[in-house]
Amino acid sequence: MSIREIRLSTTPTPEAITALRLGDIVYLDGLMYTAREGVYMRALEEQANIPMELPSESAANFHCSPAARINADGSFDMGAVTATASFRFAKWLPEWMAKTGAKLIIGKGGMTSKDYKDYFVPNGAVYLSTVGYGTGALLGRGVENVEAVHWNEELGLAQAMWVIRCKKMGPFIVASDMNGDCLFERENAKIAENIARVYEGTKPAVLKRYGESDDRSEEVI
């Protein structure tokens, strides 16, 4: 199977999103913002006004805290950028998507196909995963400019809302599609066929723990 490479706008058309297939490699152009638990809590639970026009300025939400600094003169230096695991943000994402019109959720590890079917597909959104993880330096090369940092005083550098202008930023992997299918679950299913053989001869621990399941095709997230 050859891998397709695609340039995609951070304000993508519905057609461009529908055309994406699981496993496609995507490079992004346009404005992208970082938002994770700090931003979600402030915008959704504390009802603070989001300091950007969404989704007209950007429909791309990056689950990321950059390795970056704010200089004494107010300018920014951004080095590496890498995503953080997204499954922890499922609590806020449906409301966030409804409020901001986000079409591209970019992060680490994806969500479940249930998440995709329940609120990604109805919102016309897909999930893009970073690669590696940890192609931070490569992604850093795709940062053309840091346009703004919002809520730094309230949330700190790691949780602040960084607004990044991307130029061919990537690679990212398409991890969900408009069917609500999940790339990682597809791969898990293939690997699951081999699990019994690998575990052969091993034995469960003498002392059990609460919450244990012996079904290794299940995920712990």
Added chain:
Amino acid sequence: MTQIPLSLIQRTAEELMAKAAIEIPEDYLDGLKRAAATEDGDLSSFVLKAMLENYEAAKQDRSAMCGDTGVPRWFVKLGNEARVEGGMVALEAALRRATAKATFDVPLRPNRVHPLWRTDHNNNVGIGAPEIEYGFEPGGCWIDLITVHKGGLFGTDYRMLFPSDGVQGIKRFYLDSLMAFGKRGLACQPAIIGIGLGGSKDICMSLGKRASVLRTVGSRNSDPRIAAMEEELKDLGNSIGMGAMGFVGKNMVIQCNIEVGYCHTGGMPMSVHAFCLSSRRAVARLYPDGRVEYRTDPDWFTDYQRRETVDWEPHKEAAE
């Protein structure tokens, strides 16, 4: 006795912070290149190639390899005759200053926050941060500064096993850890996996962590039976059929390191730790005359560190 100058300690520590964040250690890079050469899963192959490009990009741009620059910590090893200008309190202050300064200069992500109030000093320094751990070595007036910026909220687990669990129980818990955290690549594999066996609960965790971050790819435990188990567990991990990011692939474990400590007679505690694709470690040896030798092998687990007799027998050391 000449003292190691404090200014040299801080300057070197700042340099080590940058090296750890930017430069992938050669032993791990070679291991990953070997893995990439054997990988035939199309998605996992793409991921490994992208990672190899990323290490180059980081070096060229003097940029951190990964945006999550981990949680900086220090391991300090002192030769028995080493003396530090201002004493150990001054050394700790120098390491904290270097951590804060490098966080701004490189820049690193200010990852360290208060667990409850989420207070972020934006410099990776706070209560208990960075951790500073110590070891000693017979002979020598040098100190080794080792910094490790381990990332990852995932890929680490602990379990109290018992003698009746045996090797098959060890294998089961090892596989469980790889399966649980390997899916979707949460452990950022293929990685150096460290296993701690024995000690008390806290020491078991330390042993496993040190096995993953303070030993290199290609190293072997000095006990030949443990060394054989390291190889066996490495192959077992790579037989799961899971590769980078949890995609179908053959490379999950670049190296498996096991460290042991004597434990309670009734138990066999075990911990598993995954270092990540950005195995950030950097080492320097500092001498009182101002010499600094940089390297990437912490060389932590010497015969002295693994000693099991009441007294250390220096004549054995001399014979080597």
